[in-house]
Amino acid sequence: MATLQGSCQCGQVRFEVPEEWEGSGFCHCTTCKKLSGGVGTANARVRTETIRIVSGRDLIRTYQPDEGTAKSFCSNCGSNLFGFGWPESEFTSVRLSAIDSPFDRRPERHGYVRSLAPWETLPDDGLERVD
Numbered sequence: 001m002a003t004l005q006g007s008c009q010c011g012q013v014r015f016e017v018p019e020e021w022e023g024s025g026f027c028h029c030t031t032c033k034k035l036s037g038g039v040g041t042a043n044a045r046v047r048t049e050t051i052r053i054v055s056g057r058d059l060i061r062t063y064q065p066d067e068g069t070a071k072s073f074c075s076n077c078g079s080n081l082f083g084f085g086w087p088e089s090e091f092t093s094v095r096l097s098a099i100d101s102p103f104d105r106r107p108e109r110h111g112y113v114r115s116l117a118p119w120e121t122l123p124d125d126g127l128e129r130v131d
């Protein structure tokens with residue numbers, strides 16, 4: 001199974017994740033907008049146990065919003081790395097923006113489209129929309 005390398009912006013947090021994802025999609029929820037500074041996050045869903053933190057484990061902070069699952073980021077540079085409750089959850093949403101290795105797979109859906117911002121336009125990409 002191919003292993004992909006991932007990192008945060010400052011490079012102190014490094015991790016590995018298998019390319020065999022359960023699924024992949026964009027999340028347009030209000031929390032992902034806040035933490036991404038844009039329209040949301042792009043994620044690959046993997047089993048949490050398959051993620052290997054190579055370095056910087058002590059820099060990773062986890063924030064639990066009032067609604068939704070915990071989100072984890074590098075406390076030095078602020079890069080968002082994991083969602084969906086890492087490290088306790090069975091599955092983790094790995095932010096595609098954190099993966100450095102090239103990969104062929106593309107997101108399959110747009111999630112939380114009910115949280116679309118007035119300034120946001122969904123691309124006409126034919127992907128499934130999930131409310």
Ligand SMILES: [Zn+2]
Pocket residue numbers: 008009010011012013074075076077078079
């Ligand atoms: Zn960092």
Ligand SMILES: [Zn+2]
Pocket residue numbers: 027028029030031032033040041112
């Ligand atoms: Zn989200």
